Amino acid sequence: MSASTSIRLAQRMATTGSLxxxxxxxxxxxxxxAPxxxxxxxxxxxxxxxxxxxLAAxxxxxxxxxxxxxxLSRFLIASGFTVKKNSAGDRIRSR
Structure with a gap:
């Protein structure tokens, strides 16, 4: 470990109490x-x-x-939605 890394780790430990x-x-x-x-x-x-x-429009x-x-797609995926296809081959969103 280099001297500069040791100094930075010691400073982090002094300021945050953790490494x-x-x-x-x-x-x-x-x-x-989000709103x-x-x-x-x-x-x-x-x-x-x-x-x-x-949806954007x-x-x-x-x-x-x-x-x-x-x-919008990333937001819906993060909200728990997935893209599924039904028996007709159309895409629908489900949660």
Whole structure:
């Protein structure tokens, strides 16, 4: 271990009381879709076969919030939705 690494570890131990590395990345739970979570989930549960571009257009029209379809998809997946196909081959979202 180099001297500089030892110094940094000693400083971390003195300031935090632990040698665990700090959390990296953005803090969880934020984002511009979080305030609209209940609305988005309600729309998807009411119309399970809604596409992400349709959902983005509806969000823009009703709330004035611009969101990319991929962002909406990631948000719904994080909320517990999965994309399933029914017997007719159509995609539907289920939770």
């Amino acid at each position: 665990e590395p700090a959390r990296q990345g953005r803090p969880p739970g934020g984002g511009k879709l 609209h979570a209940a609305l988005l989930i309600g729309w998807v549960e009411a119309q399970g076969d809604i596409t992400m571009p349709e 509806k969000l823009k029209a009703e709330r004035g919030v611009t969101a990319h379809p991929a962002s």
